[in-house]
Amino acid sequence: MASQLPLNITLNDNISFANYLPGPNQVVYEVIHQFIEGGGETYLYLWGGIGTGKSHLLQAICQYAAQHNQLPGYIPLQQCIAIATDPAMLEGMEQLDFVCLDDIEAICGMDAWEQKLFQLFNILKEHSVPLIITGNVPPNELNLTLNDLVSRLNWGGVFQLQSLEDEDKIQALQKHAKTRGLNLPDSITHYLVSHCSRDMQTLIEWLQKIDYASLAMKRKITLPFVRDLLKNAAPPLSIDRRRR
């Protein structure tokens, strides 16, 4: 089938609280809101497995802070260590109003990064700049070498994020579809949840692929179209391969 490439721009999901579905994480979600409204603690640690919405929440927080005339910063450590050999990019963050650090597990055992993070923690506390850190496990299970850092990570509230139930995933997918201007019939979201790897990250990547393919092929998104795409397109990086 002849296909036309859509415009060469990234179609992003405009990540915000509006397309976040708390599901079983309602209490944590409210804790986060209370936290970003300020007045209480200045540090929070969130942990959970892949696809539990950690990055989504952090980016939504940045968007929220910016809307309230604050200067937030989002630091995805997994990506940072891929582009920077030393942790210089953590400097000067006390000049911001809000700092969100994603995937702390990425720097475990990297002495220079651990030390810099420890300094960052202290300096942000000194300047009362709120900090939210996420990891895949609680601080004590991170295998960090710097005990001083572990103990600080345990200082604020440590909260677990859980995966959504399949029914919630369907709703979450629909929310994401809506922010992309798509109206997905239930049959398609059900099909995705029962036929794809069920972590939210993979499901959202499929959604992006479907959106892109329908634009490229100028086809309406129907169940046969999706079925066909799932059969023929390369799957997104599945959770298993990501783990390896």
Place this chain on the structure above:
Amino acid sequence: MPTLLWDRCLKYLERELSGQDFNTWIRPLHALEENGTLQLLAPNQFVLDWVQRQFYQRIATIITHLAPHQTPTVILQVGSRKVPSAPLAKTTTSKKRKKTESTKAPITPIIRLNPKLTFNNFVTGKTNQLAQAASLEVAEDGYYSPLFLYGGVGLGKTHLMQAVGNHLLAQRPNLKISYIHSERFTSDMVNALRHKKMNNFKEYYRSMDALLIDDVQFFAGKKQSQEELFHTFNSLLDSKKLIILTANHIPQNITGLQDRLSSRFSWGLTVGIEPPDINTRVEILMAKAHLAQVKLPDEVGHFVASNIHNNVRELEGALHRLIMTARVRRQNITLTSAQDALKDLITTAIHQIPQLDVIDIQKIVSSYFSVSIEDMCSRKRTRAISRPRQIAITLCKEFTAASLLDIGKAFGNRDHSTVLHSYKMVEKLKNTDQQVKSDYDSILSNLSR
């Protein structure tokens, strides 16, 4: 002040870039518009360089598009709106861009003590009363300089050290007291060297009436910082000023520290703090709850203290968690709510189950029930085989990300509705059939090993 033009530019960039790129590189930029320029201040050189390489062209194009007649020059520089910096680069389009410098003041202003850290709210018990008594004596008499407090992380060394400072200040408000972390001493020195202001640096630290340096083990291996600290140390002691230091070990056991420094560190009074016993832990929790104006029932205090042994910071962390959760739920803290809020700290929590795939689960279930994987995947429908199969399928749905379709395939090419049926069946049986519940829980604990 945020500028209208930059706000409009942000809307374009937000649409074009991935959420991650936008939040990482663009949002932290602070914009200032004046005299025909749009200054974008980045928090550090790394962010500046990255924005310059990846996004500068696009930003310039958008700005030109938005303000075609009076296009401001876009200037990227390291800086902060809190400390406006002199333009360090004319424009980043110029290849001869001047090296951007840090805008930090080379010398730290006196760092204020945290007024909340006082002797009044330091809870003492067997393991820390000696350190508390020694600190109080130093605060009242000023003898024993240096006071060296050592112990594991999160045991209250910083609290005691600052309590001395606060006590001194309360009596003599004009005293010059500086509390710093050792890393800060080092970075100040580096800044002073870079700005050729070492004299200011020396003068500043040597003019203190009391110098409080936290975590001196971080000086390990840093020769130049140790050299400078050595001279600062001597100068302050010569003028009979107070020095308080903390570390994770006694001076002699800190590796990477010059002998002459570690021996000087022991000249005054060296006192250790051990982890608190359970009674002290309960008292600490009660005191912290009282400070936060939260009612913490005794039984909850005991419950938390008996489950968290490591250090005071972890105790505080658990308390913060209880307080935040109670506030959100608009409920008082009770034993049940505490057990629920802290359940991952105290039970064999689900998070301890490693990432598994379908085959791992099949193996464990097969060995638990002594049913071969082949049988589990067969069409056999006897209870002895179908029950293990249903339990294995349920565990796969719960603890792997595999699609229902793939789970079905792995169990003898069953379809996804069979997977759902098995799952629903086991979920129901877990509530009604004691045997199924106990088998399921046993396998779960096998999985988490």
